[in-house]
Amino acid sequence: MRIYLLIAAIAGGVTWLVTPLIRHVAIEIGAVGEVRARDVHTIPTPRMGGLGMLIGFTVATIIASRLPFLAGLFEDNYQMWVILAGGIMISLLGMADDLWDLDWMLKLAGQLLISVFVAWGGLQIISLPLGDSLVTASPSLSMAITAFLIVASINAVNFVDGLDGLASGIVAIGGIAFAAYSYMIARSSPSYASLATMIDVMMVGVCVGFILHNWHPAKLFMGDSGSMLLGYLITCASIVMTGRLDPASIHTSIYLPVFMPILLPILVLFLPVLDMCLAIVRRLAKGQSPMHPDRMHLHHRMLRIGHSVRGAVLILWGWAALIAFGSLTILFFRARYVALGMLIAVVLLTAATMYPYLRxxxxxxxxxxxxxxxxxxxxxxxxxxxxxxxxxxxxxxxxxxxxxxxxxxxxxxxxxxxxx
Missing domain, CATH: 1.20.5 (Single alpha-helices involved in coiled-coils or other helix-helix interfaces)
Structure with a gap:
């Protein structure tokens, strides 16, 4: 555990240190977003903060490869290096969008190509739940499912990135839940070293390091270079856990652990995925493009009923934590206790959500x-x-x-x- 905390601290510290430099670079090269009708901020703010996250993640990865405890994860296969290469490519695509506002179809095509490359490099959903067992999927089907999950998560995080600290906080909460789950699973193996846990803690570190500069009022936005990177990493971490589940070691029915590798991205990213689905349905119903911008996202609705920016972010963090940790604790505790705790949390969060409106x-x-x-x-x-x-x-x-x-x-x- 101490090694993981060290890696997280390195990723967060490097991100925190380089982000001010990235801000100056963004201003110099013109990566400053104009205030649009759908934006919440009122003054032009530099984007491209995802570059600082990428640097923090890369430095932490290189250091982790030199640590004896984690070195075996890099020697056995090249999966982590493939994930890092994909992260660099997805961040570069996001930086291009931050600079030149790419067409959504071009951006989607780039995301799909990068996802296929990563799946071809070995990061795949190799097993599918069928009945009460896991069935090995064909290579082409595995690549297709993996690419779909990565692209969906990338855009889900991108959709929810509308308030200072919102996207990075939700991903950090999901990363903590992932890290706890993958660490518990890894403890049943001969070596406690877990690639999924390492990716999770580094992702949490870069999120925390960036939030220190992105808390309202933000000095810098992560831009697509950051939101796309976070969506990519959190899905990669969940896919890495596929095949490491041992239903006999988990105190519940076999069905939930079997489905968990595919459900994890959806459960942890429930709010971003929900926001994305609602936006797509809403825009298609109006005859608009699925990527057409509007002011009807969840965070816009929170502001409309009377929440401040910080209040809306904290409450949405609370909902994300409830769904993420609630969906995982049911694997380790009795369902009635989890249901009772979640019910109490739902009542409290509902009261906090509706309080400004009712007031x-x-x-x-x-x-x-x-x-x-x-x-x-x-x-x-x-x-x-x-x-x-x-x-x-x-x-x-x-x-x-x-x-x-x-x-x-x-x-x-x-x-x-x-x-x-």
């Missing part, structure tokens, strides 16, 4: 009710005055007018009698 909406509802009641009282008062005016029309005659009217009536009766 402003309840007084508004009371004011609307008072206005409606006053309008009803006024209408009732006006109707009463009109009725009184109609009924009291004769009562407003003077005594003289009444006497004259009586005399006229008496004269008419006398005249009719004489005629008779």
């Amino acid at each position: 402003h909406r309840i007084p508004e509802i009371r004011a609307e009710n008072l206005i409606s009641e006053a309008a009803r009282q006024q209408a009732k008062h006006v109707s009463g005055e009109a009725l009184e005016a109609a009924m009291g029309e004769d009562a407003r005659e003077t005594p003289k007018q009444s006497a004259e009217k009586t005399q006229e009536e008496f004269s008419d009766e006398k005249h009719q009698t004489q005629v008779s």
